Amino acid sequence: MLRALDIRDMLIIDRLELDFQPGLNVLTGETGAGKSILLDSLGFVLGWRGRAELVRQGADQGEVTAVFDLPKDHAARTVLAEAGIEAGDELILRRVNTVSGRKTAWVNDRRVSGEVLRALSDVLVELHGQHDDRGLLDPKGHRTMLDAFAGAEAAIAATRQAWAGRREARKMLARAQEQIAGLRAEEEYLRHAVAELDTLDPQPGEEAELDALRRRMQGAERVRGDIARAHQVIAGEGAEGLVADAMRWLDGAVEAAEGRLDGPIEALTRALDALGEAETGIRDALDGMEFDPRSLEAAEERLFAIRGLARKHEVMPDELAEFADGLRQRLKALDASEGDMADLEAAVARADADYDAAAGALRALRIEAGERLSLAMARELAPLKLERAVFEVDLAAAEPGPEGHDEVTFRVATNPGAPAGPLSRIASGGELSRFLLALKVCLTGDSAGLTLIFDEIDRGLGGATANAVGRRLARLADGAQVLVVTHSPQVAALGGHHWRVEKAVSRRDEGEVTISRVVPLDTAARIDEIARMLAGDTVTDAARGAAKVLLEGADAA
Structure with missing residues (x-):
């Protein structure tokens, strides 16, 4: 879980300290207030590739520190062990960017490369948005997601074992064939x-x-x-x-x-x-x-x-x-090779049969899980106003490997009768956001230990659809941590913790400077913020009343 984020001299942020909580964390604010800068800063400390120039104008360097809680069984501990870094209950990432563009990173006060940061990022944070290409939209990860949904750990372990036996049997046969070929050449x-x-x-x-x-x-x-x-x-x-x-x-x-x-x-x-x-x-x-x-x-x-x-x-x-x-x-x-080769060929045949059986059982499990996932997606898509869309899990033959011989791709058809295609090519921006959310809800089991970030995933939605999005985000946040950047009052009302991102003009020695800041909101401030989101620049009593209704409905849920 992301517990704290400290940002210094990044873009239009001079100094910002944020303490996040478990559950649904909501960040709202007017367009251009700096919400994306928060994500850019978090991405910077996690080693993501982003903007080239991040240092605030007039500063010598920018710095971001992120603090994560690290449970005993968290996957980040494996990454830290491989990097030779001692792991405690707290993980501190710090990265500095100078005006000249030089970047330096530390993990628990140990100097590390960007590669280590990105490896930690993969097990700490998952970002979803309309331009998500790291997670759910990447077909390379679809098989892993389906296997997690299927609970296929035992079947995968059996397939890996059979693959190892198959590989060893083939290696022994190839070695013998090479040896016999050499002997026959000098017979x-x-x-x-x-x-x-x-x-x-x-x-x-x-x-x-x-x-x-x-x-x-x-x-x-x-x-x-x-x-x-x-x-x-x-x-x-x-x-x-x-x-x-x-x-x-x-x-x-x-x-x-x-x-x-x-x-x-x-x-x-x-x-x-x-x-x-x-x-x-x-x-x-x-x-x-x-x-x-x-x-x-x-x-x-x-x-x-x-x-x-x-x-x-x-x-x-x-x-x-x-x-x-x-x-x-x-x-x-050489004289005995005919019998030896027959034995080795028989061993390869047995190993092939064992692998085919294990991979076949894994494929059957994936087919069954794909059908269940498609049904689960159908139930999730309807409240998101995508009841006419079809989600399907496509299993195609692939080159045999330690995890079977299946290639898995998530495909959708947004209109009846239209051919299904990859998520990223078929769905429009708004549809894609809802597809990703529905898929994440169905695959919630594969997010253990991750902080989930949704960047304006509700853009262009309103009314009941926005409310459905918010409720699904709240469901994902139950027992976990979700950060949502949103313009939707229905989503904001469902947040367990609410911050407003705003810009202010500060007068300094060098003149007027625009600074972005983040303000934690109490109940009264939340009513005003949600009323602003409902009414626009002029906040009326009616808007405040509607905001109270939204908050009361969220509490009742």
């Missing part, structure tokens, strides 16, 4: 590469082992001849045989030598043992270096094959086995 390569790797079957560490084996065999081939020649010199008829012959010859002469050969014979015995050990070791070495030349060829061929595949696939030789496993998995996925 020939995969099958050839896997077959080639399966045939070779490289193992981790094998390349290093083959390289070491190859080097050993190549080295053995070079030195084995020398070792064989050494073995030949030592064994058989070589050194070992000669030492053995020497031992036999010395054994025959040992007795005659009378002990002089014992030392040499012991030394030769040791030498013979050492030669035997050397011969055994050399023979073992020869046996160890003995290989089939075909083994070297086979080792080299496998080593070169492993290294060739590693270069081909741009991996290290030891990574070939892991690389082969990866290719096999991709090939396995």
